[in-house]
Amino acid sequence: MNIIISGVGGQGTILASKILAAGAVLDGKNARTGETIGMSQRGGCVVSHVRTGNVHSAYIPAGKADLLLSFELCEGARNLPLLKKGGQAIINMATVMPVSATLGKTAYDAAKMKEYIVQNSHAYFVDADNIARECGSIKAANIVLIGAAFGLGALDISRENLIQAIRDNVKAKFFDLNVKAFDAGVKAAKELK
Amino acid sequence: MWMTERMVTLKEVLLGNMAIALGAVHAGVKVVCGYPGTPSTEVLESVVHYNRDGRINVEWSTNEKAALEIAAGVSYCGARSMVTMKQVGLNVASDPLMSLGVIGTKGGMVVVVADDPGPISSQTEQDTRHFGKYANIPVLDPSSPEEAYEMAKYAFNLSEMLHLPVILRPTTKVCHSSGTVETAGSIYEYQPEGFIKDPKWVIFPPLSYKRHLEIEKQQQEISDLFDHVPFNRIEGNGKCGIAAGGVTYAIVKDIIDAFRLEVTLLKAGAVFPPPNGLYEEFLKRVDKVLVLEELDPVIEEQLYHVQAAKDIRRPVYGKLNGFVFPAGEIKFDNALKAIEDFLGMKLESDSAIPPMELPMRAPVLCAGCPHRASFYAVKKAMQGKNAVFCGDIGCYTLGNGKPLEMTDTCLCMGAGITIAQGIKKAQPDTYAFAFIGDSTFFASGMTGLANAVYNQTDINVIILDNSTTAMTGHQPHPGTGKTMMGTTSQKIDIYSVARALNVGFVERLNPFDLKKSVETVKNAAEYKGISVIIFEAPCIALIRPQAVYTTRNCTGCRKCIREIGCPAMSVANGTVEINDALCYGCGLCMNVCPTNSICQEGRL
Numbered sequence: 001m002n003i004i005i006s007g008v009g010g011q012g013t014i015l016a017s018k019i020l021a022a023g024a025v026l027d028g029k030n031a032r033t034g035e036t037i038g039m040s041q042r043g044g045c046v047v048s049h050v051r052t053g054n055v056h057s058a059y060i061p062a063g064k065a066d067l068l069l070s071f072e073l074c075e076g077a078r079n080l081p082l083l084k085k086g087g088q089a090i091i092n093m094a095t096v097m098p099v100s101a102t103l104g105k106t107a108y109d110a111a112k113m114k115e116y117i118v119q120n121s122h123a124y125f126v127d128a129d130n131i132a133r134e135c136g137s138i139k140a141a142n143i144v145l146i147g148a149a150f151g152l153g154a155l156d157i158s159r160e161n162l163i164q165a166i167r168d169n170v171k172a173k174f175f176d177l178n179v180k181a182f183d184a185g186v187k188a189a190k191e192l193k
Numbered sequence: 194m195w196m197t198e199r200m201v202t203l204k205e206v207l208l209g210n211m212a213i214a215l216g217a218v219h220a221g222v223k224v225v226c227g228y229p230g231t232p233s234t235e236v237l238e239s240v241v242h243y244n245r246d247g248r249i250n251v252e253w254s255t256n257e258k259a260a261l262e263i264a265a266g267v268s269y270c271g272a273r274s275m276v277t278m279k280q281v282g283l284n285v286a287s288d289p290l291m292s293l294g295v296i297g298t299k300g301g302m303v304v305v306v307a308d309d310p311g312p313i314s315s316q317t318e319q320d321t322r323h324f325g326k327y328a329n330i331p332v333l334d335p336s337s338p339e340e341a342y343e344m345a346k347y348a349f350n351l352s353e354m355l356h357l358p359v360i361l362r363p364t365t366k367v368c369h370s371s372g373t374v375e376t377a378g379s380i381y382e383y384q385p386e387g388f389i390k391d392p393k394w395v396i397f398p399p400l401s402y403k404r405h406l407e408i409e410k411q412q413q414e415i416s417d418l419f420d421h422v423p424f425n426r427i428e429g430n431g432k433c434g435i436a437a438g439g440v441t442y443a444i445v446k447d448i449i450d451a452f453r454l455e456v457t458l459l460k461a462g463a464v465f466p467p468p469n470g471l472y473e474e475f476l477k478r479v480d481k482v483l484v485l486e487e488l489d490p491v492i493e494e495q496l497y498h499v500q501a502a503k504d505i506r507r508p509v510y511g512k513l514n515g516f517v518f519p520a521g522e523i524k525f526d527n528a529l530k531a532i533e534d535f536l537g538m539k540l541e542s543d544s545a546i547p548p549m550e551l552p553m554r555a556p557v558l559c560a561g562c563p564h565r566a567s568f569y570a571v572k573k574a575m576q577g578k579n580a581v582f583c584g585d586i587g588c589y590t591l592g593n594g595k596p597l598e599m600t601d602t603c604l605c606m607g608a609g610i611t612i613a614q615g616i617k618k619a620q621p622d623t624y625a626f627a628f629i630g631d632s633t634f635f636a637s638g639m640t641g642l643a644n645a646v647y648n649q650t651d652i653n654v655i656i657l658d659n660s661t662t663a664m665t666g667h668q669p670h671p672g673t674g675k676t677m678m679g680t681t682s683q684k685i686d687i688y689s690v691a692r693a694l695n696v697g698f699v700e701r702l703n704p705f706d707l708k709k710s711v712e713t714v715k716n717a718a719e720y721k722g723i724s725v726i727i728f729e730a731p732c733i734a735l736i737r738p739q740a741v742y743t744t745r746n747c748t749g750c751r752k753c754i755r756e757i758g759c760p761a762m763s764v765a766n767g768t769v770e771i772n773d774a775l776c777y778g779c780g781l782c783m784n785v786c787p788t789n790s791i792c793q794e795g796r797l
Contacts (some may be wrong), residue, residue: 018371021206026371031206034370038231038314038665042591043760044556049370056337056443056450058370061525063545074551081546099552102754103595108553113549120546128715138774149474187615 003050006079007071012142017048022165023157024052034058077113089121092128140181147185209338209367211722214239216345221381223272226260228278229665231314232368233307256636257282266300271386277305294328297356301349310487320488325465336442338372420470424462431455434479438486467495483535484511560761561777563730568599571711580624585609587630607637614650632662632670659732691725698724740778747790
């Protein structure tokens with residue numbers, strides 16, 4: 001299975017990919033991830049690739065992702081060509097305006113982006129930032145999206161192993177908050193279905 | 194020497210850089226040093242992660258040259274050492290490396306140099322494999338995190354067998370990808386012999402000549418050895434041959450599997466000295482060859498060399514005949530296109546989702562970043578003046594972007610201070626400014642500053658001291674006093690260093706005091722002689738948000754956005770909004786607003 005996670009530097013894409021890969025390994029599969037680490041973290045575009053099964057390269061070819069999880073609307077639109085036609089796209093409704101758009105050089109047209117995503121994929125929009133805020137921290141938006149993906153049946157990893165992977169990868173004091181965020185994501189997905 | 198079983202076999206998802214670190218730990222490395230640089234940084238940090246019992250001495254050195262020399266000293270004592278850096282770091286460390294290739298080593302010594310095809314986070318797309326050839330040092334080039342782990346362990350044994358340092362050269366797609374790595378559970382245990390005094394450690398011309406003869410002979414022996422290492426092999430059958438190096442092997446392998454191609458695949462992982470015997474066998478088995486490798490056509494040239502030496506003639510399709518693009522990363526898509534062209538068949542129809550035109554999202558200085566305030570103060574102070582702003586390597590290189598546009602040059606670590614001197618010499622009526630970060634100042638800024646003082650070149654140096662090495666993920670440095678062994682040393686004070694170097698004008702202040710900062714920069718610029726201003730304010734990653742600002746009665750003039758370009762600010766319905774999740778409460782925008790419409794939330 002091929003999963004693309006996209007967002008803006010600092011949104012927690014790397015932790016999300018770690019959890020998905022660790023969950024897959026607990027499920028008995030092999031997993032690879034490919035990360036964006038470095039300069040782009042400073043508010044730039046970040047993309048994580050997660051691949052489970054027996055592949056050699058960690059990087060998903062264009063048009064081959066089964067699932068796109070995007071933490072930000074514009075970055076979801078930017079990475080949509082990595083998704084296979086008819087693939088699932090689970091998109092956080094939150095928008096992060098790039099400085100270039102603020103300076104007025106290129107418009108940030110959220111409605112148009114949304115339309116493009118809907119037309120080209122099996123799209124679900126989740127208000128992950130606000131759901132995470134209600135759970136205790138906006139930083140858990142990444143886990144809300146993973147929960148939503150699980151709730152929509154888009155992940156071939158068991159709940160038990162995903163929760164174990166969360167336990168193994170977040171600080172103990174944030175574990176309960178993250179489980180709450182996961183379940184809130186699952187619940188949000190049920191409402192979308 | 195003996196081996197001891199100390200750990201059980203584990204299967205876990207490891208980042209390539211962690212796999213290298215774990216390989217070194219299992220190989221019994223005693224000392225690890227390096228200088229941060231993307232994509233290499235996490236190797237050393239992961240050694241610290243695995244070093245819970247403190248048996249390994251780990252340090253961030255002041256620069257790569259210092260690190261490599263320390264690792265050499267460790268090796269001279271018979272202990273195993275590893276040094277880590279990015280590719281441009283090896284340029285700095287090339288002086289000791291070249292000589293070490295002549296003198297040789299004793300304890301296994303591995304030089305991890307991460308290359309960055311793209312480049313994604315680097316100044317150059319240089320290929321470290323050339324350094325292997327230049328310095329007569331073996332080079333291993335992993336194709337995956339799993340292989341990186343195996344190669345790291347093997348490299349120490351190889352180094353000890355050859356009495357040469359070994360370069361382990363991962364690329365970004367290995368460093369920053371993770372794989373499911375099975376780690377064999379033993380740590381190599383041994384007692385280092387210690388330093389034995391011997392003339393062989395002192396480089397003199399006659400010794401270099403003698404060693405040169407030995408080393409050239411040794412190259413052939415290593416080449417023969419590399420014919421049979423598992424990192425080099427021929428897979429599959431078919432009259433069409435594909436040669437792939439490093440991480441490109443993984444991509445080609447996925448393409449072969451996906452389309453069930455009948456080709457002969459040469460995997461080259463130990464690439465210098467070249468495995469000529471294996472190359473010869475490969476060439477004889479095929480009718481034509483496609484070479485896919487990132488950066489320079491190293492394997493391709495090696496294959497041409499074997500053809501000439503062994504009188505074999507097979508058409509080679511690669512970078513040298515323009516068949517494969519010469520720069521940038523090799524990805525699935527462009528590798529597939531090259532293979533389709535090479536085989537003369539279409540493998541996949543283009544049916545991907547068409548891209549949409551979207552606003553660019555370039556990396557920017559974070560909301561609340563003190564560099565923004567420093568740049569803005571200098572910009573205000575020098576408005577209307579003929580000034581050139583020489584930048585350097587770090588987060589502050591992002592000062593080149595709109596709207597600040599305060600980086601006119603950027604070349605390499607430490608070059609801002611010295612290029613400013615060149616500009617001042619050529620154009621004495623120009624105010625020549627140099628911006629440099631705290632970590633970069635210790636790495637390679639001090640010598641340039643000494644040069645300016647000695648040669649009396651009137652430059653204005655701005656040291657952006659944010660108490661960390663921010664760009665590479667917040668490593669400590671001599672100015673922080675924190676070490677990678679968890680100890681604290683006395684901080685080296687940049688102000689005192691500048692004073693000790695006889696700089697006449699030295700001031701330190703907080704750049705968020707905008708008025709005082711602008712005034713100080715003006716004074717520094719008019720001072721006859723070299724000036725140093727140290728802008729001191731911590732990187733936001735080290736502190737909690739100080740406050741949250743908001744707009745009230747905003748007139749929508751957008752001066753704040755036009756002047757400082759803070760990512761927390763955007764325009765909605767004609768007025769400026771501040772994103773409370775991003776705002777760090779630096780207050781710079783409040784000082785810029787001409788209508789007093791920005792205030793701390795809850796204060797008005």
